[in-house]
Each structure stands twice: as C-alpha cells, then as structure tokens.
Amino acid sequence: MTPVLRTARLLLDPYTPEDEDGFVALFQDTRVSRWMGDGPATEAEDRALFGRVFTKVYAEDLFDVWAVRRDGRLVGHAEIKRTDEVDGHEIIYALAPEAWGAGLGTEIAEAIVAYGFTGLGLTEVHATVAAPNTASRALLTRIGFAHVRDVREEDGSTTHVLTRHREPAAARPHPRAT
Template identity: 35%
Template sequence: MTTLHTPRLTLRPITPDDLPRVLTYRNDPEVARYQAWALPATLDSVAGLVSDQPLGAPGWVQRAVTLRDGTVLGDVALNTQGPQAEVGVTLARSAQGHGYAHEALHALITHAFTDLGLHRVHASIDPRNTPVAVLLTRLGFRHEGTSLQSYRHRSEWTDDALYAVLAAEWTA
C-alpha cells in the first residue's frame, strides 16, 4: 500500500475508521456540489473507498489526506489506465483554502510521474468549479478544452472541462 508524505500531510489508504468522517464531508452540499457521487452518500457507498490497492493499480485508488496528527481532511484519487491517469481531490469545507489540495495533488502527481512512470495525468471538472480550475492551473495543468452540456449531473446538463499535464512538462 502506497503512503505519501509532504511537509504537512500524509496521504494514506482510507480505513474503515475513517468512514464516518468521509461520510460527513461527502454529504456536505458545498463539498459535493461538483462531485459525481450520489447523494446522500451512505456508509455502504463510501465503504468502497477502503482498499489495499497500491497507487498505480488500474482503476480508481483513493488516499485519505491527513494532517500529521491523523486528522482526516479529505481524499485524493488516482485512476490509472495504462500510461495515463486521472486525478481527483475532495476536501472537507474546513480544510479548503489552506493549500492542502495543492500540497496533496503535487505529491500524488509527482509520485505518478516519478515512481509510476506515467506519461500523462488529467482532470475532468465542472468549469463552474473555479477554485479547482485555478488549482490545476497553478499545478501546471493546461486547459485542453470544454465539452458543452456533455453529461447530466444532479438533474442538469453540465459542461466538462479537461485539464492535463505531461510527464515531460512536470519534470521540467
């Protein structure tokens, strides 16, 4: 199981003990607004986030984002498909605006390129989620395009903005 460390954070597998906290922030309407999971989230629906799969295993692999004292702030995810992967991040509202998402994603993406040898990492977001668009741009992602009204989300047609960065760009 892959665990990553930054100056302030640990990215570690989500455990069953974390699930009540995960359930709380995933049911916050502001946190869930641009996320794809069904609401309300239930213990059964978040139980699938508990996994002993290493980062880089095919499909979505989640990691709890915790302070060094163990406080769960949110989670990050890597969805590896061959030499590429999609990333995602979810933080409790109280953890937003402190640079934790930047720090956690930076560690995750560095791991993806350096340790896993991936070629490309991308993120798909609702373009109304301006803070995440700014975050991805600050991390060095480029906006590759937006598909207009390309999927139904919470009873409305929603745009989908694609951001990506290549390994050669990241390591430069």
C-alpha cells in the same frame, strides 16, 4: 497496494475502517460533494461507497485511494485512477471546507501528480473539473495543467478536461545526494 505519500503538512495513506464517519461527513458536505462525481448522494450511498473502497478497490488493487490527514485528522480524500472519460489517469481530490484556503489542495494535487509520474511511470495525468468550480481550475492551472477540451454533460453542464505532461528528464532538476 496504495502507497503512503507525505507532503510538508499532510499524510496521504490508505483508509482504515475507523475513517468511515469522517469519509461520510466529507462526502455529505454539499460544499464538497457538489463537485464530486454525480454530486451529492445519500448517507447510505456514501457508506456503501466507503465499503467498496475496501471490498473492491483495495481488495482487487484497482487503483490508489487515500485518506488525507493533517495532524492526524481526516481532512480530505484523494485518488488516481484510469478512466475512459479522459482516456488516461485522472486525479481526484477533495478537501474539507475548514481546511480550504491554506494551500492544502495544492499539496494534495502535487503529491498525486508526482506519484503518477514517478510511482506509476505516467507521461501525463488528467483532471476533470465542473466549469463553475473556478477554485479547482485555478489550482490546477497554477500547478501546470492546461485545458485540453470540454465535455458537454447530459444535464447540459460543461466539464473541463485539463492535462499535465511530465517534464522531459533534461528539464527536471537532478536529485541531490545527502
């Protein structure tokens, strides 16, 4: 079951049926969807995808998928799931353009990575980023991801695979009791 995650400004929680229009609006915005999966899809395909979040992903507990909310409003999407493309767990995140430039993407990515390490017990997490998506590559590099290889896509484009390793226990700060 997808857990609830909180950052300083965001709430990552499971989608509800009432989120459908916001989800579709996010994925229909080509400034967002051009970087997601195979790129923009039809509205009907995005509505079907939203339905599968409930009928497959949540129903079969396949992987973790979150609605990203700020001040109660849906502003993004996040996932962590095992994929063959990286032979491990990949983080996926998207943020509505009106929320860009405020550091929220960093909060989302850090929250998912932390959950991968602590909640799932992973030793590394991966991200795949289209070569032209310089903003996402810069964000991931800032939070400790390193480029490990390139994938040449069927359409001739390049996707970068980046990886972040869990710090050894000795390097992590010890939690303080309150």
